[in-house]
Amino acid sequence: MPTLDLTAEQRAALDRPVWSALTTGHRTLAEGAAHARRYPAAIAPFAAMSDESDAAWSELADLAKDAVVAIVTPAPPGDLRGLEARLRADIRQMVAVEAVDPVGDAAVEMLDRRDVPAMLELTALTKPGPFLARTHELGRYIGIRDGERLAAMAGERMRLDGFTEISAVCVHPDYRGRGYAQRLVLTLMAAIRGRGETPFLHVIDDNHAAIALYERLGFVSRTSLCFTVLRRSAAPATGDGTFGKKPSGAD
Template sequence: MARRYRSDVAPFAALAEETAECYVALQRLLMTKDEVALLSREPLHPIDTLHATSIGPILQMVAVRRAIEVDDEGIVRLDRGDVGDMIELAQRTKPGPFGKSTIEMGSYIGVRDQGRLVAMAGERMQLDGYVEISAVCVDEAWRGRGLAARLMNILRKAIEQRGDTPFLHVFHHNTAAIELYERLGFVSNNSFLLSRLSVARSEQEDPRQTAG
């Protein structure tokens, strides 16, 4: 009735349907201080066992044009040895959630300048026939050089060669990113509301019960 990724991989959860039983099943998957993100088409109804915070509207975009050929000189393949640098870059640029095991979800590539990771992008959710491009981010000092577009086109080419279609998610207010994605051949496909869920205070353990 409910599923979630491991917390070190991705914050996302899902319900089979929006019913009290499914929400209870999700609550059972959460530790006291856990938080998960949930996409929905409508605002969430009040939930007794969970605390919900609205994060904002999310736009889902799907590629309708094939990727163009781009130069891959200077593009490096990222692996688990790069995770520390990837988390640091994500914290500086805030492309969305990125954990220590997010790299397990797919292929990640990047650009380094004198050893410092200054740009990256990769694959996150993989569904039947579709692969999500995520963690597209560029250090502020390196913006305006087309790095995000290059990284995305390289990823898209590989995804398309496997017979899949690239898609992505972006906040409605991030107009600069939306304009870039539209230039690369992505179009709006769906719109969702993103909410953060955690265990409601009444469901959390009373600290007096475990004191001293």
């Protein structure tokens, strides 16, 4: 089985992917202060802290005052200090270690803001993870259509030095079994590698079918992380229902 060859610095960055992205590849999108940052709420719910200090937790609570935030940490957070967990899930981080030849001949198209209604409809149906009205601004999103219908999609989410995350991999139930997810993921992998970067992704730890697919496409499991959705204690639930239940898809 292929093995990962990462430096200590790369491993540390991948252990804290949200903070790494918000301080490198996506730093221009970051909102917050020195110890806690988040993506704009209309783009993604992800937030992160520089450390576990009181100052960092206080800044994170400020970022969660109007909407939930989602953090990704090496271990479940302990004392939430003014916040409460709305959802927790174990996720597996996988990193691509080898190139795989493309499969299938379905036409792949670029997606943009004009496709947002179709993208939101597909992700609401398949629940691959958080996807909001401006999530497509994070990177390159591609899809496969059947006429005017969006049958499948995938895209790039977090970007950190040397790595780009593949996310929102989803296929409409009517089009499963045609290799669409594989074709989209391999297309994104080739583009990411073409920029001199390494593809990585996150998948719910018990989604064995997705894990097996990604292993066939050249990914290996690197570590397990904890995905936690937080809101301020006693605050009313906000948002669009994205976190109503554990996400079932591939990120």
